[in-house]
Amino acid sequence: MKRKYMNLACAKLIQEMDYLPATDEEGTIIQRENIITLQNYTGSELFIAELIDADTLSEEEIKNGIEFTRERMNELVEVNSLSYFQVFVFDSYPSQEILKIIQDASEEYSYNGKFIFYSIVNLQDKTITSYSKFKMPKNNPSTILQGILNENYYEMDFIDINQLAKEKLEKLKIKFVAKKPYLTYGLIAINIAVFIILNFISILTNTDYGDVIVEYGAKVNSKIISGEYWRLLTPVFVHAGISHLVVNCYSLFILGTLIERIYGHKKFIFIYMVAGIFGSIMSFMFSIYPSVGASGSIFGLMGALLYFGVENPTVFKKYFKKSIITTLILNAFIMFTVSNIDNFGHLGGLIGGFLASGIVKISHVPKKFLAKPVFIAVTIIALLGGLYYGFNSDANRQDLIFQKTKILDKLAKEKKWEEAASLGNEILEMNPANEKIHQLVITIIFQSYVELEDYDKIDEIVEYAKDFKPGYDHFLVGLMYLDLGKYQEGIAELEKAIEVNPEYKEKIDSIIESIKNYTD
Numbered sequence: 001m002k003r004k005y006m007n008l009a010c011a012k013l014i015q016e017m018d019y020l021p022a023t024d025e026e027g028t029i030i031q032r033e034n035i036i037t038l039q040n041y042t043g044s045e046l047f048i049a050e051l052i053d054a055d056t057l058s059e060e061e062i063k064n065g066i067e068f069t070r071e072r073m074n075e076l077v078e079v080n081s082l083s084y085f086q087v088f089v090f091d092s093y094p095s096q097e098i099l100k101i102i103q104d105a106s107e108e109y110s111y112n113g114k115f116i117f118y119s120i121v122n123l124q125d126k127t128i129t130s131y132s133k134f135k136m137p138k139n140n141p142s143t144i145l146q147g148i149l150n151e152n153y154y155e156m157d158f159i160d161i162n163q164l165a166k167e168k169l170e171k172l173k174i175k176f177v178a179k180k181p182y183l184t185y186g187l188i189a190i191n192i193a194v195f196i197i198l199n200f201i202s203i204l205t206n207t208d209y210g211d212v213i214v215e216y217g218a219k220v221n222s223k224i225i226s227g228e229y230w231r232l233l234t235p236v237f238v239h240a241g242i243s244h245l246v247v248n249c250y251s252l253f254i255l256g257t258l259i260e261r262i263y264g265h266k267k268f269i270f271i272y273m274v275a276g277i278f279g280s281i282m283s284f285m286f287s288i289y290p291s292v293g294a295s296g297s298i299f300g301l302m303g304a305l306l307y308f309g310v311e312n313p314t315v316f317k318k319y320f321k322k323s324i325i326t327t328l329i330l331n332a333f334i335m336f337t338v339s340n341i342d343n344f345g346h347l348g349g350l351i352g353g354f355l356a357s358g359i360v361k362i363s364h365v366p367k368k369f370l371a372k373p374v375f376i377a378v379t380i381i382a383l384l385g386g387l388y389y390g391f392n393s394d395a396n397r398q399d400l401i402f403q404k405t406k407i408l409d410k411l412a413k414e415k416k417w418e419e420a421a422s423l424g425n426e427i428l429e430m431n432p433a434n435e436k437i438h439q440l441v442i443t444i445i446f447q448s449y450v451e452l453e454d455y456d457k458i459d460e461i462v463e464y465a466k467d468f469k470p471g472y473d474h475f476l477v478g479l480m481y482l483d484l485g486k487y488q489e490g491i492a493e494l495e496k497a498i499e500v501n502p503e504y505k506e507k508i509d510s511i512i513e514s515i516k517n518y519t520d
Contacts, residue, residue, distance in 0.1 A: 001123060001153075001154045002053060002055070002089055002123060003053075003158075004156060004158065005089065005121075005148060005153050005154075006036055006053065007158050007161070008156060009145055009148055011159040011161065011164055012147075013038050013049060013141055013144060014161070015168070017139060017141065018040050018168070018314055018318070020038060020040065020165055020168060020169065021037070021161060021162075022037040022038065022039050029165065034053035034057070035050060035051070036050070036051040037051075038051075040139060042317065042318060042322075044080075044322050045081040045083070045137075045139075046082045046083075047085070047139045048084045048085065050084070050085065051089060052065070052086065052088050052089060053089055054088035054094065054098070054120075055089075062088070062098055066086070066101070066102075069086060076114065081113050081114075082113070082114040082115070083114075083115050083117065083137050084114070084115065085117045085119065085141055086116060086119070087119045087120075087121060087141065088102065088120050088121065090120065091124060092123070093125065094120060099120075102120065102131055105131075106132050107133065115132075115134050117130065117131075117134070117136060118130070118131045118132060119131070119142065121149075126149040126150065127149075128145055128149070171314065172315055173315075174315060174319065176261040177262065177263060177267075178260055178261045178265055178268075182260075182265065183260055183265050183269050183272075184252060184253065184256030184260050184268075187272070187294075188249045188252055190237055191248065191249055191294060194217075194237045194239075195245050198216060198238065209241075213292055214290055216234075217231065217238045217292070218231070218235055218238060218291065218292045219280050219283055219291045221288055221396045221399055221400070222399055222400040222403040225397075225400050232277050232280040232284070235276075235292045235296075236272075236276035236279075236280075236293075236296065236297050237294070238292040239294070248293055251295070252294060252298055252301075255298060255305070256301060258305075259301045259304050259305065262304075262308060263304065263360065263362060266360075267360040270356055271300060271301070271303075271357055271360065272300060274352050274355070274379070275296060275297045275300020275349040275352040275353035275356060276294070276296050276297040276349065278296070278351055278353075278382070278383075278386075279300070279344075279345040279348040279352060280296065281348060281390065282345060282347060282348025282351070283296075283342050283345040284386070284387075284390040284396070285344070285386055285390045285393065287342060287344050288396060288399040289342075293345075295345065295346055296342075296345040296348060296349030296352075298349070299347070299349035300352050300353025300354075300356065302324060302328070302350055302353065303349070303351065303352065303353025303354035303356075304353045304356070305320055306350075307357035307358055308320075308357070309321070309324075310365075311361070311362050311365060348386075355378060355379045355382065356379070358370065358375030358378075359372060359375045359376055394433070397430060398434065401427055401430050401433075402434070402437065404423060404426070404427050404430075405427060408420055408424055408427065408441060408444055409440070412444045412447065412448070415451070417448040417451045417452050418448070418452065420444055420445070420448045421445055421448035421457070424442075424444050424445035425445060427441050428441060428442070428464070438468065439468075442461065442465050442468060442472070442476070443476065445461050446458065446461045446462070446480070449461060450480055450483070458480075461476075462476060470500045471500035471501030471504055474493045475493075475494065475508070477493045478494035478496075478497060481493060491512055494512065495508070
């Protein structure tokens with residue numbers, strides 16, 4: 001009966017809690033008479049469960065076994081965090097002498113972050129008694145051991161623990177689809193080549209490098225709205241400087257080589273590109289500033305690793321959980337503390353990488369909510385929704401107005417009046433929210449029509465100016481008369497502007513004073 005209990009306990013610890021039989025340095029399972037030793041290493045913590053047929057041991061042997069465990073704890077210097085569960089299995093309640101030995105042992109303190117937890121299993125009474133000064137960790141075997149006591153384990157067949165361990169080890173292996181991550185190396189080479197080419201362009205044209213990357217591929221919202229949709233992808237290959245390039249290429253090398261080997265070449269490049277586009281779209285939605293860099297796609301590779309955890313939670317927990325969570329926490333900290341970083345691009349890339357991975361998948365997933373059509377639908381909705389929001393964002397529209405106004409000002413300085421008038425009216429139709437920009441556009445349109453001697457249009461823009469701001473129509477007409485040398489008419493219009501809107505008084509008084517000084 002006891003052997004069957006220990007056999008089933010061992011099997012369940014392997015199946016449900018990812019424990020494995022302890023092995024020696026050569027990988028051979030350690031088998032000792034009357035003792036089964038299992039262990040589970042999570043990457044940061046080591047858990048050891050020792051099931052002992054205690055009825056076969058004398059008081060002295062139990063005492064020596066406890067002492068041996070203590071010595072073994074001290075020898076495991078390479079492990080910082082260790083929980084050792086010694087489970088003594090008895091057919092019935094042990095003698096008082098043995099009970100005292102175990103109770104006394106439980107009074108010991110921890111060994112530099114290493115803890116021993118003692119338990120007694122009484123098969124007859126179906127009870128488990130734990131002895132410890134410390135709080136039991138999550139990976140303790142008590143729940144499974146107690147659950148088996150309530151089963152008819154003695155009627156079950158023996159389970160081949162060695163075969164079970166082999167099957168578990170196979171499940172814990174990371175299966176690599178691609179042998180060589182050629183595409184990762186290729187992407188790194190492209191990033192470097194683009195950086196060199198853009199620097200050459202900067203040198204040859206005597207143009208600031210920042211202006212070059214804006215012209216040749218940066219995510220610039222106003223240009224995307226104007227039809228340069230390719231800017232949703234090209235920022236992935238453009239970098240702001242040598243340090244930006246080095247950091248991203250290094251990150252791509254670390255993550256890319258892993259993800260490409262796990263997913264394969266085609267799936268990897270699909271994930272990388274979709275993540276890059278998602279990063280650009282989220283940045284387009286929430287940030288008006290130009291941005292460049294492969295970091296959106298690199299965060300997408302982290303999203304791919306997170307999706308890998310959805311399909312393979314045990315393997316993910318064993319190899320990647322701690323590192324990926326640490327990375328995400330670190331980047332969340334950077335997001336709220338460091339400026340000049342496109343955090344929306346990073347977040348969009350992470351989401352895009354996860355969704356793209358759900359589309360291509362590593363293997364078949366039976367759960368309906370993880371099915372490929374679900375991920376395709378969510379991805380399409382997210383893409384279209386993001387683009388709709390970005391193209392209809394008031395912040396993006398005002399940024400486009402600002403960029404067009406800079407072009408308008410340049411046209412006025414170059415005295416290209418017809419083009420200036422046309423662009424100015426286009427800007428007015430977009431309804432500028434900034435009063436100074438709005439006023440500047442009206443002024444340039446008015447000046448353009450004056451220079452073109454289009455008096456019907458002058459009347460129209462003057463009427464528009466009146467609706468824009470009380471008195472501004474008189475202000476514009478007054479300036480026009482002054483420009484034509486009709487000072488009396490001009491001053492009269494300016495004084496009317498003051499009557500309608502006194503806030504012009506200081507500015508107009510200054511203009512009139514300068515005119516009087518000029519004409520005297």
